[in-house]
Amino acid sequence: MNAPVHITLTGLIVALVIAFAIGSTIWWMLHPPASFVQKLAAQAESEFERLVGSIMVVFSQDIESGHMMALAAKLARGERSELLAIYVIEVPFTLPPDAEMTAEERTALDALGAAETIAVKNGVNIRTEIVRARVTSQSVLDLAKREKANLIILGSFREGKYTGAPLGRAIETIAANAKCDVLIGVEGKHGTLLVDEFGQAAAPGGNEDRQPNV
Numbered sequence: 523m524n525a526p527v528h529i530t531l532t533g534l535i536v537a538l539v540i541a542f543a544i545g546s547t548i549w550w551m552l553h554p555p556a557s558f559v560q561k562l563a564a565q566a567e568s569e570f571e572r573l574v575g576s577i578m579v580v581f582s583q584d585i586e587s588g589h590m591m592a593l594a595a596k597l598a599r600g601e602r603s604e605l606l607a608i609y610v611i612e613v614p615f616t617l618p619p620d621a622e623m624t625a626e627e628r629t630a631l632d633a634l635g636a637a638e639t640i641a642v643k644n645g646v647n648i649r650t651e652i653v654r655a656r657v658t659s660q661s662v663l664d665l666a667k668r669e670k671a672n673l674i675i676l677g678s679f680r681e682g683k684y685t686g687a688p689l690g691r692a693i694e695t696i697a698a699n700a701k702c703d704v705l706i707g708v709e710g711k712h713g714t715l716l717v718d719e720f721g722q723a724a725a726p727g728g729n730e731d732r733q734p735n736v
Contacts, residue, residue, distance in 0.1 A: 575672040581633045582610040584690045587677030590707040591637045595644040605648045607637040610658045659695035674704045
């Protein structure tokens with residue numbers, strides 16, 4: 523006949539401690555803590571979702587964003603963001619605010635028409651707007667505030683592909699004073715980002731003299 527088992531309080535506590543330690547070890551093995559890289563990736567993903575909530579792409583005589591339009595459309599599609607493309611016609615102080623500027627208006631229509639074509643091709647809804655202003659940078663900043671933009675996309679081009687050429691004053695002012703994130707795409711020496719898609723969309727509308735080189 524088996525001898526009776528005597529359970530003491532001390533033995534019970536030791537058994538519970540051992541069981542808890544074994545259980546904790548097994549749980550830790552099944553749920554390892556996130557690595558530093560994983561934490562960075564999660565933080566970056568969260569930041570990216572906030573970044574592209576509302577995207578505004580800017581065009582003007584000195585801001586060439588055609589080569590950035592396809593990227594903007596793909597970002598908007600992937601994150602289901604609102605997409606707005608604006609063209610700012612800067613009216614010189616020597617002219618009245620409502621002065622007729624036929625050539626500039628035609629260029630604006632061509633640029634926004636191409637932007638709309640790219641957006642439709644990517645299955646993205648887009649709003650377009652032509653803005654007349656005395657100062658391009660201030661107009662963009664005011665509009666970004668009005669639209670509660672999360673991201674402003676600006677394109678820049680280098681005259682003669684000179685990589686040391688400075689960015690335009692309007693671009694620098696927008697980047698320095700915007701209350702949201704600003705993405706600036708600069709044409710490379712041997713081509714432009716996704717420019718072939720923009721070029722194909724813009725070709726029928728004229729305005730070939732402003733298209734970047736591939």
